[in-house]
Amino acid sequence: MKAVRLHARGGPEQLRYEDAPTPAPTAGEVRVRVQAAGITPTELTWTETYQDRSGNSRLPSIPAHELCGVVDAVGTDVDDIALGDVLYGLIDFPRDGCAAEFVVAPAADLAPAPQTLDPVQVAAVPLSGLTAWQALFRHGRLQGGQRVLIHGAAGGVGSLAVQLARWKRARIIATASQRHESFLRELGVDQFIDYTAESFETAVGDVDLVLDTVGGETLNRSWAVLKTSGRLISIVEEPGPPPAGHAPGMFFIVEPSRPELGELTRLIDAGELRPLVQSVFPLARARAAFEEGFAGHLRGKIVLRVE
Structure with missing residues (x-):
């Protein structure tokens, strides 16, 4: 698959658009074909981007931890998600993120996407x-x-x-x-x-x-x-x-939560809540997206369009 990865600590200059192994879901996980991914520029400064919870290196790592996408593989012990479901959610930070064509995540962290938004707008919501x-x-x-x-x-x-x-x-x-x-x-x-x-x-x-x-x-x-x-x-x-x-x-650091995503979906589809997208970049231009984020003074989210 194509992905954007970090091979060393640093800023946007360290991001590379390249081939990477396509992940496979294990028990309790699903694989999602990413349609859009929201970025958080400061994640390039976080320890979790470069190390796991035991302090071991995670490099090369994939940033961008919120997504909208379509389920294309389901691991064992998952009985409430099916192939083709359109989901959104927050990927926990010590895991690889969504600046890629595919991402694997715990099924319990994802929820059905709001029906009144397009994938780019949806990807601006989870984090x-x-x-x-x-x-x-x-x-x-x-x-x-x-x-x-x-x-x-x-x-x-x-x-x-x-x-x-x-x-x-x-x-x-x-x-x-x-x-x-x-x-x-x-x-x-x-x-x-x-x-x-x-x-x-x-x-x-x-x-x-x-x-x-x-x-x-x-x-x-x-x-x-x-x-x-x-x-x-x-x-x-x-x-x-x-x-x-x-x-x-x-x-506090935000945590994935399917029930709270459900509350957000309900409010979005009722017209009570709308995300603001500042700009959209193709996956191949993720470095430019993070550079815009590093410049600051944002109004809303920067989103990567993956497909």
Whole structure:
């Protein structure tokens, strides 16, 4: 099969489009013919991209860990997936990803794809959608009527988090640069803060939940706007020590989840949730896709079209 692989640590310059062995499913797994794969540019900096959980090298490794595709082989002990099923999902990070014509994944991590989106749009959902869902609801316990501040609200995770919070009927405060304001207000943001022009600490307070997709000083300054009972959740790094009386903040790494994918599918097909795709590249131009991602200031996801 054709695949994009890393043979050494580094940035997009290390990506090679080349022939690679076609994987075969083992017990509990399925093989998917990939139609489209979403990329996360920062995965080229993650230890999991280069090492397994025992610290052994995974090179050459295949990036891009969210996909939409068609099942073309089924391993033993799989009785709820059939050949030809169109599935989507998040591939766990110590495994090879989806920047390839075929990928093998645990059947339990995949779910039927939304029927109202094309494969490119579907591939933009799993990682960002599951991250947003788990941050807001599994870890953040967001309820209707609560106030949530979302940093980096125009990105892949942030834009889906805005829509999920709107569905939950929370009050949404978003930080982003000025050029994203109209887009975010269309998604349902109640209060927009241009972080280049004003300090969010002076514009908002008494927040129940902060979802941080930025890290650094933005993350650590966020304590100042939280209620004492509020929660600080980051998908970038561990928050610093909390002020007196506050619960510790939390950093987490998204996990595959078929039930949560099912919730996302239901919302997508009901018109409550739509992913934003910034740009689409053919698989052979994956290096250019990651270079665009490394440049930053994304609005939505970058997706590889495989077939």
